[in-house]
Amino acid sequence: MKRNIVLVLRVLLVLAALGLAVKLVWPDRRLVATVFDVGQGDSILVQCGTRQMLVDGGPDATALARLGTAMPFFDRTIESVVLTHPHADHYVGLIGVFAHYKVLHFYTSGSVADAPEYRALLDAVRLSGARTLVVRPGDRIDIGDCGHADAYWPDLSRANFTFKDPNAESVVLRLSRNDAVSPQAAIMMMGDATAEVERALVAEKIPLQADVLKVGHHGSRTSTTPEFLDAVHPKEAVISVGKKNAFGHPAPATLLRLSASGVKAYRTDQDGSVRVVIAMDRAYVE
Numbered sequence: 001m002k003r004n005i006v007l008v009l010r011v012l013l014v015l016a017a018l019g020l021a022v023k024l025v026w027p028d029r030r031l032v033a034t035v036f037d038v039g040q041g042d043s044i045l046v047q048c049g050t051r052q053m054l055v056d057g058g059p060d061a062t063a064l065a066r067l068g069t070a071m072p073f074f075d076r077t078i079e080s081v082v083l084t085h086p087h088a089d090h091y092v093g094l095i096g097v098f099a100h101y102k103v104l105h106f107y108t109s110g111s112v113a114d115a116p117e118y119r120a121l122l123d124a125v126r127l128s129g130a131r132t133l134v135v136r137p138g139d140r141i142d143i144g145d146c147g148h149a150d151a152y153w154p155d156l157s158r159a160n161f162t163f164k165d166p167n168a169e170s171v172v173l174r175l176s177r178n179d180a181v182s183p184q185a186a187i188m189m190m191g192d193a194t195a196e197v198e199r200a201l202v203a204e205k206i207p208l209q210a211d212v213l214k215v216g217h218h219g220s221r222t223s224t225t226p227e228f229l230d231a232v233h234p235k236e237a238v239i240s241v242g243k244k245n246a247f248g249h250p251a252p253a254t255l256l257r258l259s260a261s262g263v264k265a266y267r268t269d270q271d272g273s274v275r276v277v278i279a280m281d282r283a284y285v286e
């Protein structure tokens with residue numbers, strides 16, 4: 001009798017250990033956007049369960065290493081990769097991503113670059129078999145059945161808008177859950193969008209509210225205008241920026257504007273990778 005009890009206890013212990021192991025490796029169903037620390041550049045992994053959208057790939061292979069730890073080890077497919085605009089600090093790291101993962105869709109702003117690394121990216125995309133699509137306002141990228149990113153920019157049809165700078169053509173995305181119950185339960189991801197873009201978005205009268213703002217252009221002083229902050233009304237901001245970068249990002253003026261609006265700013269150069277949870281009723285830095 002005593003032996004039977006010991007046996008039952010042992011079986012229960014093994015089952016509990018197995019359950020814990022499955023829980024540890026099996027991805028949860030939360031919608032999470034991780035702003036990777038990739039030095040001076042941008043790379044954001046949006047993930048829910050085994051579905052991913054990678055927004056930009058940073059300046060080098062760092063994002064690939066970050067993906068290796070952030071994604072479930074058995075998941076080798078990234079459903080969507082978005083390149084906000086073709087500047088090296090956003091796309092060079094994508095070359096390795098296309099070589100190491102199966103990517104289903106590759107979304108771009110439509111603008112192109114004339115650089116050997118950019119041609120290497122196009123070759124890697126071609127070899128991967130990913131389908132290339134140009135993002136326009138009104139497009140929606142699904143994150144499985146958890147959530148979706150609405151594309152707000154670039155809108156090339158806008159009259160009197162000058163697209164001299166690829167930054168001004170950045171893909172702008174607003175990510176929220178499908179079962180959101182609050183208009184603030186979102187993150188706005190600005191790429192390197194400029195003040196000109198922010199003004200155009202405010203004039204559009206589209207839903208801009210978001211608890212978390214991934215600020216435009218690494219906190220440069222030419223983005224994150226007070227009018228835009230009023231419209232988004234974030235509680236927290238994330239700045240993707242390299243330590244001691246040559247551009248002086250983030251600009252002290254931008255940090256001041258954020259603090260004057262009561263926004264708590266997180267920086268990848270000081271805080272490392274920043275995880276943002278998008279819940280039904282709010283979004284927040286974890």
Ligand SMILES: [Zn+2]
Binds near residue numbers: 042087192
């Ligand atoms: Zn940039």
